[in-house]
Amino acid sequence: HGSYGMDLKTQDYRFLLQGSFYPSAIDPWFSGWWTRLWADFKFGQRAPDADIDVLGRWRSPELSVVYGRADIAPVALREVPLDRLRATFFIRPEHYDFLSFDARRGPLAATGGFTRHDDSETKTPRWIAFDFRSTLPLHEGAKLFGPEGPATVAPFVFDTPPTIAASGRMDWADTGYRQDIHATASAPGLFRFHEFPVQNARLAFDLVDSDILVRTIQAEIAGGPLSGTATVT
Secondary structure (H helix, E strand, C coil): CEEEEECCCCCEEEEEEEEECCHHHHHHHCCHHHHHHCCCEEECCCCCEEEEEEEEECCCHHHCEEEEEEEECCEEECCEEECEEEEEEEEECCEEEEEEEEEEECCEEEEEEEEEEECCCCCCEEEEEEEEEECCCHHHHHHCCCCHHHHHHCCEEECCCCEEEEEEEEEEECCEEEEEEEEEEEEEEEEEECCEEEEEEEEEEEEECCEEEEEEEEEEECCEEEEEEEEEC
16 A cells, blocks of 8 residues: 655656565566566565655656665575565665665574665676675575675685675676675684685685685684684685
8 A cells, every 4th residue: 555646747756655565566667677676586475565665757767766675574585595584775777775684594694785786788787885794604695695696705614604794895897807895704613715624713804806815814723723814816
């Protein structure tokens, strides 16, 4: 339910919608950018609860703006199953700003925010900026940021889900993919960095383009303590 207003001269419109509905139910209101936004979501039998404000101009999809919140339970996002996902977002064509999100699966969670900007012609990402905290399994959480995510974290293998704090930016520029990411991670049990095994690791590292800069690592190996730094190019 909600309301609709329109300026008959300019054809500017505004929807205020509140309730439970699937995003695909309003696909015809927008151009393809709305459908692409939700393509990575697999919804359960319960429709998302949402409260959204939609502004735009008919026949000018580039002026569309969506601001609101959604509570989705359950959902799979990029094949990562979640019990519940809550998000507040600001969206316009090819630009998706998730001001905050809270993803839960049992006792595990990921919280934070991210902004994604797509190329208007190819519809592929131009850049993603993010800041989040997570206790999800590392390689599952990395899937949320697209195919580059798992490749980025591939050298880091935790036997138990780590506690991670990360912020940074991923760019798909004309000159090639670039990244500048800063993170800390810790977890009990076995941790392998490029197949080098240690126990109970706590580390801080940067991912800068193709370089991995481990600023500090504290861990245990062969019954004794290990500390140091590492650079992998």
